[in-house]
Amino acid sequence: MRQFNITNKTSKQSFVCREEDYILHAMLRTGIACIPVGCGGGGCGVCRINIISGKADFGRMSKVHVTDEQLNNGYALACRVKPKSDLVIECAPNSKSSQQRADLTKQLNEVSQ
Amino acid sequence: MKKGVMRPGHVQIRVLDMKEALKHYVDLLGLIETDRDESGRVYLKAWSEVDKFSVVLREADEPGCDFMAFKVVDEDALKQLEKDLVEFGSTITHREAGDLKDCGRRIQFTSASGHCFELYTDKKYTGKWGLNAVNPEAWPRGLKGMKAVRFDHCLFYGDALAETYDLFVNVLGFYLAEQVIDPDGNRVAQFLSLSTKAHDIAFIMHEEKGKFHHASFFLETWEDILRAADLISMENVPIDIGPTRHGLTHGKTIYFFDPSGNRTEVFAGGDYNYPDHKPTTWKAEDLGKAIFYHDRVLNERFLTVVT
Ligand code: FES
Ligand SMILES: [Fe+2]
Numbered sequence: 001m002r003q004f005n006i007t008n009k010t011s012k013q014s015f016v017c018r019e020e021d022y023i024l025h026a027m028l029r030t031g032i033a034c035i036p037v038g039c040g041g042g043g044c045g046v047c048r049i050n051i052i053s054g055k056a057d058f059g060r061m062s063k064v065h066v067t068d069e070q071l072n073n074g075y076a077l078a079c080r081v082k083p084k085s086d087l088v089i090e091c092a093p094n095s096k097s098s099q100q101r102a103d104l105t106k107q108l109n110e111v112s113q
Numbered sequence: 114m115k116k117g118v119m120r121p122g123h124v125q126i127r128v129l130d131m132k133e134a135l136k137h138y139v140d141l142l143g144l145i146e147t148d149r150d151e152s153g154r155v156y157l158k159a160w161s162e163v164d165k166f167s168v169v170l171r172e173a174d175e176p177g178c179d180f181m182a183f184k185v186v187d188e189d190a191l192k193q194l195e196k197d198l199v200e201f202g203s204t205i206t207h208r209e210a211g212d213l214k215d216c217g218r219r220i221q222f223t224s225a226s227g228h229c230f231e232l233y234t235d236k237k238y239t240g241k242w243g244l245n246a247v248n249p250e251a252w253p254r255g256l257k258g259m260k261a262v263r264f265d266h267c268l269f270y271g272d273a274l275a276e277t278y279d280l281f282v283n284v285l286g287f288y289l290a291e292q293v294i295d296p297d298g299n300r301v302a303q304f305l306s307l308s309t310k311a312h313d314i315a316f317i318m319h320e321e322k323g324k325f326h327h328a329s330f331f332l333e334t335w336e337d338i339l340r341a342a343d344l345i346s347m348e349n350v351p352i353d354i355g356p357t358r359h360g361l362t363h364g365k366t367i368y369f370f371d372p373s374g375n376r377t378e379v380f381a382g383g384d385y386n387y388p389d390h391k392p393t394t395w396k397a398e399d400l401g402k403a404i405f406y407h408d409r410v411l412n413e414r415f416l417t418v419v420t
Contacts, residue, residue: 007350037414038374038417039374039420040128040351040374041370041371041372041373041374042176042369042420043176043374043375044418046414048415060174062174062175062176062373062374062420064175070345074159079374
């Protein structure tokens with residue numbers, strides 16, 4: 001069975017993913033956290049990424065978060081991406097939800113400190 | 114129920130892939146398929162419900178919730194509610210009888226929070242699944258997975274909670290069972306009920322309108338919740354949180370995701386209300402404990418992951 005290296009260009013973290021696995025699920029198993037995790041089903045858009053290089057297969061994902069055009073331009077939801085080669089990716093959250101998440105993370109961290 | 118709105122009736126959920134969705138809602142959750150229609154929608158019910166369906170699945174490119182419906186006591190009440198809604202300023206869309214199979218006419222309207230709701234009064238009465246109407250046994254054999262007992266409530270995320278409160282309480286006759294208040298005195302979460310149940314619908318404040326947080330199904334005991342958690346692990350289903358207890362409503366709960374990313378809850382127990390009960394209040398500063406009573410911290414996912 002083939003397996004590939006998935007590298008987050010921004011955080012410089014890498015993990016291995018088998019070709020029949022979705023990369024977000026593979027990342028979760030390794031304990032690395034370089035892509036945000038949401039619903040795991042292509043619905044919430046939290047795990048949105050840009051594939052900078054490499055080939056991949058895609059499961060169905062919400063078109064609200066990745067339009068057909070964006071998919072052609074390398075955007076995808078990591079929980080619906082199966083690698084067909086080594087991949088280099090970066091997180092590409094939709095602007096509004098990403099700002100909201102950043103604010104919330106800050107708030108939550110402040111509370112827990 | 115003072116305006117004749119009786120109870121939650123059904124919810125229509127959008128899924129990316131019907132076959133995958135049925136594995137979740139039928140094989141795992143334990144709903145029963147009762148029909149399909151020409152447009153490909155699949156109708157499901159939980160075993161203890163008396164009408165033909167309570168969950169409708171529709172395949173679409175964007176997961177989420179199309180609408181949640183409430184059953185009204187009779188046609189007169191439905192007519193009056195329609196007048197009241199128009200007076201309130203709602204725009205009404207009419208859905209003819211049969212638009213949903215074996216369901217009478219429905220009226221649709223949108224809340225200020227951006228969610229579509231429906232009222233109807235007729236749906237085919239098929240009785241509890243697998244039980245005789247006379248001398249019924251305790252439960253039917255042949256149930257699958259978590260053996261969900263009934264569709265119970267939905268939680269929606271959106272803004273304009275005050276206007277939405279006005280619609281549900283003053284027009285539709287719900288009462289406020291439980292709330293979360295921020296330091297400025299704003300209501301940031303409202304749990305509304307028609308019955309002695311802890312809630313029939315809930316809203317949490319969120320920047321974006323019209324978001325679906327979860328549909329919830331009733332199980333009887335804590336043991337059933339643990340068994341649900343076991344099944345979630347056996348099937349490798351993405352889990353959100355649990356098994357744990359909510360502060361709000363004090364229900365025992367577990368959250369997990371369907372294959373399109375819509376959240377499902379199964380829960381057991383929880384508080385009850387009578388008309389002389391006052392609303393229960395939580396402070397937004399203690400939201401962690403209000404939502405997850407044991408961890409006492411919110412996971413970010415609860416606040417941000419919606420469809
Ligand atoms: S985690 Fe929700 S879309 Fe990937
Ligand atoms: Fe719930």
